Amino acid sequence: NAGVMQNPRHLVRRRGQEARLRCSPVKGHSHVYWYRQLPEEGLKFMVYLQKENIIDESGMPKERFSAEFPKEGPSILRIQQVVRGDSAAYFCASSPPGGEKLFFGSGTQLSVL
């Protein structure tokens, strides 16, 4: 029983490059959440997805950020033209339909040089 798998664990990008963060939820979980933890700050909700649908993206910046959760394969959080302020730990969580407990991955630490 694998938990939530995120890769890569660490990602280094230069300003202006693209960052792709992957999240494979717990087997059988169809709900995925992305959270961001900026240095010295708490975790902030970014986006909530179900298979092939974005349900709530109220926490995601309007520009440069996008997320998807296709019918097959992992959920992807994509950040275009990264800037230094994007440096943070990005956590993915999943839950089954109707489930209240979230299961978190180990996160991807993004560093923008």
Next chain:
Amino acid sequence: KQEVTQIPAALSVPEGENLVLNCSFTDSAIYNLQWFRQDPGKGLTSLLLIQSSQREQTSGRLNASLDKSSGRSTLYIAASQPGDSATYLCADRYGGATNKLIFGTGTLLAVQP
């Protein structure tokens, strides 16, 4: 707007001591409240989840209470051990059907052997 605050920000205790971590929230209209543990470089581990209709939950040496009317939750750790050293986060599920959590900034606990 819901705000979640945790006090103290950091706590150091000798091994064997009982301790209490505090969490307060500004709007009592929550669905549930969860306590998580975060170890350095790792994801979050869910410790306890209290439904809005419940007053407390217990798991081993951990006991979490919820008082919606005062906007407070506490996490009680009995007979602390060095292995309990971590950051403890509270989060409430607030507003709407999505499992969007509002996190506090955490309490960094160090248990000295």
